[in-house]
Amino acid sequence: MKYIDEFQDPDLARRLLDEIHSTVTRPWALMEVCGGQTHSIIRHGIDQLLPDQVELIHGPGCPVCVTPLEVIDKALEIASRPEVIFCSFGDMLRVPGTGRDLFQVRGEGGDVRVVYSPLDALRVAQQNPARQVVFFGIGFETTAPPNAMTVYQARKLGIPNFSMLVSHVRVPPAIEAIMRSPQCRVQGFLAAGHVCSVMGIDEYPELAERHRVPIVVTGFEPLDVLEGVRRTVAQLERGEHTVDNAYARAVRPEGNPAAKAMLEDVFEVTDRSWRGIGVIPDSGWRLSAKYRDYDAEHRFSVEGIRTEEPAACRSGEVLQGLLKPHECEAFGTVCTPRTPLGATMVSSEGACAAYYLYRRLDTTPAAREATSVV
Template identity: 55%
Template sequence: MKYLDEYRDGRLAARLLREIERKVAHPWVLMEICGGQTHTIMRYGLDELLPSSIELVHGPGCPVCVTPASILDRAIELAQRDDVTLVSYGDLLRVPGTKIDLFSAKARGADVRMVYSPLDALRIARLNSNRKVVFLAVGFETTAPANAMAVYQAHREGLDNFFLLASHVLVPPAIRALAASPDNRVQGFIAPGHVCTVVGCSDYEDLVQEFHVPIVVGGFEPVDLLQAILGLVTQLEEGRAEFANEYTRSVSYRGNLEAQRILREVFEVADQSWRGLGEIPQSGLRLRGKFAAWDADKVFDLQVPQAEAPSACISAEILKGLQKPTDCSAFGSVCTPESPLGAPMVSSEGACSAYYQYRRHSLVTIQ
């Protein structure tokens, strides 16, 4: 896409790197929140081009990675019922639950189908009136409006065989939890551009004031991220903590008001469990009572115990920015995209997946 060429311009990137090197005089730890940003950093080797005093760590901005195993267990339990069709995005099929994943459930005969949109799930429900069609809906504020619209449309149509098994999470409460942690190392955050496109910027301004930490909205191309890093380094070196938006071609201060409207109508804010981070207050979305008839958690009797991550998996430490994927003894050997121990290895936005795809040969020796 030609309009993106300027954001991949090597000469502009080199100028930004020189400016960052000129500005930086102290060591700083910066976190990019979004998994898409992590993959850009790994793909273009931005972390290796930056001055050694700048450390990039990777946050919990991969929606599949933070979906708790208990949600996967509930989805698997539903998929194994004779009258249920479980519909999901492809990334989720390989994410391990406590015992198996959805792909394995499908191999054992469960009716599990992959789609690219919640509208596809609605279509499956319309065409299969004798089936209970459950759409496993995960993600941040970016994907929540489309899933809200699917429920809204099912309500309008009176489509009584369509259900949502939801695990939607919100980014600002996660940043709050990280910033408030006694283990926190992060001194500046690159906020996720796609999320801010939907919800705007005011919540991030509040976090800046609360924790006196700079936050800069960044995009997903190399120049976008270098601009965000330069903004953070400049603030930190000058002793400032402010909010800034370096992704103005997509993000406005108020965000997408229509998307926010459908979110408020269909969902309400609730406490939410995150894989690796535990329960974070007021960090999730659940269906409002008006839409209870389409809420899989309320319609189906699901008796699934709380799940724990495999002891060998350090995904929790990675999602908190405390360790890197290559710090894990299982990385690239016991844990691979074909046999993942944790969600960050299988998801297309996961940090472990990014390291495996772009960095494993240069950083580790595969056993």
């Protein structure tokens, strides 16, 4: 398939790896921002094929994982109400809240439905005018435009029984927070290509200049990731810190103007809590005053919920790149996909899920020798 098979070519991968090996002269720590990139890296063993001097740090790029516990508990509270049909993407149903998840709410009689688009939820609202229909709107800049469009459509069509529980987050403020952390070891970033396909790259040059880190916009296939690493390492070795678009087949510098206009109309920037990390200023979106009637948090009066993370769960450290999943004492024992302590173990983009799925438990030289890029 075009843009799939050609970006998994093992011969080209070896050539890129050879170039990275010949370029690097000192240790460098790079962070991939996107959970999809993390899964590609672990699935194909890219981190184990790179030179020992190049470390890949897994960042907070999984939208399910960073949805804060209090928002999960708000979803559970709303979904439990008999008048509500609660609609969500499937990967949110296993995310643990305080004591239960959405699957358990459904098992207890709650009307929890998996949908494949927010517009599916809007249709459910049209078909069930006597019920309140709530869509769980989470994610980064990639899922925000269709969610914004759905709220826009609900208002335009006059559908009063639809609302959205919003927990959208933005990548650039997260990069800022990571770089300001006293524990930060990151020297370069692989930026998420799909985020930049929506928002463009205008927000990144200031970050790169202020923190003197290269930021390379990167795709998700093995060759995309290797090319992103190659370009980042080359900049670091030359002492440069610029924004470089290595995903030009999908990303234009200006992004998607129509999507950005919809976001500006429906949402407004707000401080947002990130699960396991805390509040990051200006790192999220909420519905603007014009669309406040469609805010499920406001409609169902669940603003005051306060929670506390399980003490044994170290997913916050994983999301900040301070800990590899297999270094957590609970990983694979107390915490598994069937008995997760945190969202990083159940999300399809979670780092813990990637390590568990691809059996990344052995980091010995023999394991590294056996790793294949495809």
